[in-house]
Amino acid sequence: MGRFVEGADRSQLSFLPECLEDLVDEDNPVQVIEAFVEALDLPALGFDGAMPANTGRPAYHPAVLLKLYIYGYLNRVQSSRRLEREAGRNVELMWLLGRLVPDHKTIADFRKDNGRALRQVCVRFVALCRQMGLLAGGTVVVDGSKFKAVNNRDRNFTHAKMARRVAQIEESIARYLHQLDSADRQEPSEAIATKTARLKEKVSRLRQEMDRLAALDGLMRQTTDQQISLTDPDSRSMATSGRGSGVVGYNVQVAVETEHHLIVTHEVTNVGNDRAQLAPMAKAARQTLGAEDLHVIADRGYFDGDQIRECVEAGLTVTLPKPQTSGAKANGRFGKQDFAYLPEQDAYRCPAGAILPYHYSNVEHGMELRRYWSTAACLACAIKWQCTPSKERRITRWVHEHLVEDVQRRLDANPYLMRVRRETVEHPFGTIKARMGATHVLMKRLPNVAAEMALHVLAYNLTRVMNIIGRRGLIAAIKAA
Structure with missing residues (x-):
């Protein structure tokens, strides 16, 4: 007679190994996180609380919370509340954190208060990749992608959106006033009185909404880009590749080297187009790589004469197609x-x-x-x-x-570079968005979103390097650095 696989008895005294070290083998990714964080000089990177206070309740060391966040972003767990739950039930985190379980408020505040330091951790890992010889290539691809902010489209206003909304409200008010006129011409009754009161209430609410929109319009006209977002003030309405579609969010720029598809540098902006991003990203990539000669590939969205001139004057070689706008x-x-x-x-x-x-x-x-x-x-x-x-x-x-003609001649002579561009830079964005589970960020305001994106980039680069040289190889390189 057949039988099923049987689980362990829940009442046994030793369900888990008594030693935490027995929970994790030497090839587990948490070993990499442990080695990387322990090798960092956290006070030099700018983390708050790296030195304990003499009074008050003992605080968590920033290394504990940094390990928790890196683990979370590697495993599609970015929410502070979910990280709190995982710390209490995940055996890998029990090993990594020494069975510490910080509360979600402590976890969330760490990410919010250490944005600059988290970005420096990402920079430090890129420097480690360079020391290991993984960034020796002389070609990078620059591209941008839109990430949805914590701001509904209905809570973002431009002049066009404001005009459409006002027109809709005026049309509704006119319709309700017409219904009120019709009700006044009928014989008085309880039903007519109820209907009239309901219509007057609707008209009153709509007029209040008109007053609110008028106040928002005044605030919007004071902004430089004539746009206002109510939930996340730094987010902006941006067009996306889909026709007639858009998103209220941020534009994330990356420079990716073509050999191993590692993200060399990245930047978060709230400018909806890429035209002014080519030279800054190219210069930042060259500084990170420490290369004198660098070939930068981009798509037609980056085409701008001044940006190309600035790159050429800086000694950078650029290749990108010119948009046909004639x-x-x-x-x-x-x-x-x-x-x-x-x-x-x-x-x-x-x-x-x-x-x-x-x-x-x-x-x-x-x-x-x-x-x-x-x-x-x-x-x-x-x-x-x-x-x-x-x-x-x-x-x-x-x-x-x-200078523009030189760029076009270079592209005509090497048309395959556009395929290289697509195969190189679509990979990181696709991986990051898949790991996020969706294309939206969790934090508000540009500096905080930049810190969150730094964690995503760090998790992506960590995963790539572990796949390229292996986890034990990465641990050895960290200890040797």
Whole structure:
């Protein structure tokens, strides 16, 4: 007769090993966390409470709470309340924390009060990766991704959202007032009185909402970006890749090296686009890697002439596609790329073969622009209808346009780099968001979100290095550093 596997008797006296060391083998990830945290100089990194006070109740050492957080972010447990529960029932955490069980308020305050120090821990592990030779490559990929904040879309206001909401309320008020007029024309009764009172209450609430929106509109107009969020004031409404979709959150920037897909550096911003992020991220990556020559790859969202110029002047090589924003090309006419620049003549050759000479320069948005055209050539052109509906076609050239052209030539010669970009940088973001369980952060305000993201990046890099060189190899490297 068959039988099932039987569990242990719950009434036995020694259900777990008496020695904590017997709970965890040498290849367990908590051994890596233990070795890494014990090797850190926590006071130098800026952790509060690293030295015990002479009076008052004994506090938890910051190493205990740091180990708890690193373990939690490695295992998809980021909530302070869930970490408290895990500390009391998880045998790995019993070993790691010496059976200490901090309360959730202590756990939450540690993350909130030590944001700068937590970011330094992430930087310290990247430095360790560099010492181990895992960041020896000369190419990084820069990209950004949106993470939802603790702020509902209904509690974020822009001018467009405010106008739509006010229009909806005005329409509702008009509808209720019309119903009140209809009720006044009917014979008085208890039902009509109840209906009238209910409608008046609705109109009153809507008018209060109009007053609230008017006050919010005044506050919104005082902000630099003409936007306001009520739950998390630092979060901003941002467009995402889905058409017509968006998110109220933060824009997380990363620079990832192409060999091992480790995150070299990262930054959290509340700016919804990437156009001003290329040079800062590239320079930060080079400083972290300590490399003189660095090749930076990005997508078209980072394309900005000034950013490219700043990178080139800093000695950085950049490769990214130029977005096709030409209205002429969209309408089926020749685009600027169909005109060839002749540097020896400082002129353009149009698709019909005519020469468009330089006429004058002016400055727009801080950029010196040069203008080229030939009215006579355009008037006599047989294919002018394919070029412009105006009297002549004018070409504008930025004074540093040759830098942009070098970037395009580099991409044309190495089109596979866009595949490298996609395969490199989508991996970390996908892993981090999968580990989060969702794409939202738990904390409010930009500095706190930056600290939370540093823990995510640290957990990702730890996992990658353990997979690359093994847990025992990483422990040996930590002790040797």
